[in-house]
Amino acid sequence: KINSDRLWDSLMEMAKIGGTPKGGCCRLALTDLDKQGRELYIKWAEEAGCTVKVDAVGNIMCTRPGEDMSLPPVGTGSHLDTQPTGGKFDGVYGVLAGLEVVRSMNDHGIKTKHPVEISVWTNEEGSRFAPAMMGSGVVSGRFTLQEILDTKDVDGLRLGDELERIGFAGETPVTGRNFHAFFEAHIEQGPYLEAEEKQVGVVTGGQGQRWYNAILTGRESHAGTTPMHLRSDALIASSQLVLKVEEIAKAHPPGCGTVGFMQVMPNSRNTIPGEISMSIDLRHPIDEELTKMDAALKAAIEEIEATGPTVSLDPFWYYEPIHFNETCVNAVRQATVDLGYSHMDIIAGAGHDACYVSDFAPTSMIFTPCLNGISHNEIESTTQEECEGGCSVLLNAMLTMAEV
Amino acid sequence: KINSDRLWDSLMEMAKIGGTPKGGCCRLALTDLDKQGRELYIKWAEEAGCTVKVDAVGNIMCTRPGEDMSLPPVGTGSHLDTQPTGGKFDGVYGVLAGLEVVRSMNDHGIKTKHPVEISVWTNEEGSRFAPAMMGSGVVSGRFTLQEILDTKDVDGLRLGDELERIGFAGETPVTGRNFHAFFEAHIEQGPYLEAEEKQVGVVTGGQGQRWYNAILTGRESHAGTTPMHLRSDALIASSQLVLKVEEIAKAHPPGCGTVGFMQVMPNSRNTIPGEISMSIDLRHPIDEELTKMDAALKAAIEEIEATGPTVSLDPFWYYEPIHFNETCVNAVRQATVDLGYSHMDIIAGAGHDACYVSDFAPTSMIFTPCLNGISHNEIESTTQEECEGGCSVLLNAMLTMAEV
Ligand SMILES: NC(=O)NCCC(=O)O
Numbered sequence A, B: 001k002i003n004s005d006r007l008w009d010s011l012m013e014m015a016k017i018g019g020t021p022k023g024g025c026c027r028l029a030l031t032d033l034d035k036q037g038r039e040l041y042i043k044w045a046e047e048a049g050c051t052v053k054v055d056a057v058g059n060i061m062c063t064r065p066g067e068d069m070s071l072p073p074v075g076t077g078s079h080l081d082t083q084p085t086g087g088k089f090d091g092v093y094g095v096l097a098g099l100e101v102v103r104s105m106n107d108h109g110i111k112t113k114h115p116v117e118i119s120v121w122t123n124e125e126g127s128r129f130a131p132a133m134m135g136s137g138v139v140s141g142r143f144t145l146q147e148i149l150d151t152k153d154v155d156g157l158r159l160g161d162e163l164e165r166i167g168f169a170g171e172t173p174v175t176g177r178n179f180h181a182f183f184e185a186h187i188e189q190g191p192y193l194e195a196e197e198k199q200v201g202v203v204t205g206g207q208g209q210r211w212y213n214a215i216l217t218g219r220e221s222h223a224g225t226t227p228m229h230l231r232s233d234a235l236i237a238s239s240q241l242v243l244k245v246e247e248i249a250k251a252h253p254p255g256c257g258t259v260g261f262m263q264v265m266p267n268s269r270n271t272i273p274g275e276i277s278m279s280i281d282l283r284h285p286i287d288e289e290l291t292k293m294d295a296a297l298k299a300a301i302e303e304i305e306a307t308g309p310t311v312s313l314d315p316f317w318y319y320e321p322i323h324f325n326e327t328c329v330n331a332v333r334q335a336t337v338d339l340g341y342s343h344m345d346i347i348a349g350a351g352h353d354a355c356y357v358s359d360f361a362p363t364s365m366i367f368t369p370c371l372n373g374i375s376h377n378e379i380e381s382t383t384q385e386e387c388e389g390g391c392s393v394l395l396n397a398m399l400t401m402a403e404v
């Protein structure tokens, strides 16, 4: 059994770093607050007897020794960065559940054959720097280290420079990582567990994603003197595109389509907007459907271009639906049964570091419910009991694979 | 006759202050660049023998003495501030045409009974601080001085503080101004003079305007895990509103409707937007039609609210269509005839300081063509000949009213 109070207290302690008035957390990747969060976590991991390493993309690896150090570790972990309007649990829960697993093993004097390793992956959110899951993506080989270090945020700051600045450009190479098995605990961030009244989600895979940047170019002109029929208004075009993205998602259930980011230029109330930068996020659990959504988006853009403004579309990120490893999925399901938790199989709607870890190691995930299915919102909420459930399942699944 | 080369050279010299790579000008109200522009102009005005005063809202008054200083001045002038993607002529032309009138009077040793006064009005553009035409609006009594000083820009900087900072919080009271007549020269900023191949527009009035701020509130949530039917997406709602504004304008020709400003919160690509701030600008030359547009906007917002998000609408600025003084309009028309310029009557689509000056003094305006009718754009363009035409008409109209 894990120590539920200790896990909860650590979550609440970590949530103070970047805590927001509405009870959420804003700890964007590679900011000073991210540094503070990382340092607190490292302190706790060292107190729990772990050795700590940081790799060249800022991933943190904390290892509890196993009896046979030549064996690959059984891994867990998630991320400490948040959305601008993030909650206290998204990501952090998976990291601190991993820490609680180690602390509990220490409490009970448990020895494992395999070492146990907790990972904090860099920039999982993909909010400040896009795309998401960068740290795990570099380790899996989906991204080159260089391209990730060269990524810039909206203010033009380079990821590699920010990593140096906060002191987390580590020396461990990003290559050669291996896990005997990897489990990530995470809040569901969606409504299904709550709707079905289940305590644990046995995650069998993750839906596919396509991310785009679009730049729409019209012509700046005076809002009072330019007749309606002589305008080339980039914001009209982008508004049409926003509504098209919604329409495309609705036409491909249970797909999702979202425009979360938009910048208007020159953003002056009496100038017709000349240029819009916007993001597009399309998702579907079935790759063929995601392909159709991509085609529908391109067709929609052609239609919009026929009205005047030009649209340049950069499809800079794609990954296909992920299927987790059967042994790991079964280990999670068996643990929920052994511990008497109600459970259901579920597909992750969000991207998770586990999706990329599963490229090179047997992997699965454990979901716990969250209030009203709301995440990426300061009001994101879950209970101590729900956190305890997922963490207990994590402990048991890890013990199975790490061989006590 | 005025000195066309000198007018053009002054325009090009002033355009260097805030000059942009695309040949435009970014000299936002009460920035350091606005300060530089104001100082250069004051230097020129003093060299031309004018006395200079600055009032409490930063309006600059440069006076060329008349034979009878007890008479109210014949005024002219416009503004030196620009849009973020402004051109070299919008506003500046009216100020420097005024200066050229004084310089030409000096060249020819002309004496007038009435003093001649050139005004630079503070924050005509309404881009950095809204609404527009603030300096003339305070003098006309449309706004109180205090409410204008308390206006904030998007970064929360207070107009009064910015005015102090650049050294243009003057000592002259804003009350008690008077003109025997006031003429403002300005580029048309629209397509009509060019389309009709006329050199001068005799401006008979200005269309009415309604400006609004809207805040649309939905609910932030995860872009990958929130099913489409459970979303409350503020950007979807604002996109519907942008398209409605266009529809409303098109349904009330020749009305205009524009959303030029929009901010998305939290502006993260994988978070469904929870809050949008946006501007709405509606215009029509007939007040009854503008009232209908306002009603249609409110109805559209009710429809959008029925879909989930809430909309708070702040109709913070309205002014009815303006009709200029017949004597002043005739003075302009007569000057174009006397000088042999082709001309047409025209209604201003933009707001101008002359619209507010006409509250308390006989007023009219002189329009000159601009290339392709484009303004509020760095590529805004006009010719030296066109500038000369408008300035010559200004000189003649002013001489008529100032009594040589
Ligand atoms: N877990 C999570 O919210 N990840 C962010 C990446 C995504 O947008 O799915």
Ligand SMILES: NC(=O)NCCC(=O)O
Binding pocket: A222, A223, A224, A270, B090, B124, B125, B126, B132, B133, B189, B349, B350, B351, B352
């Ligand atoms: N002249 C001009 O562009 N004024 C700005 C105010 C308006 O939007 O009409």
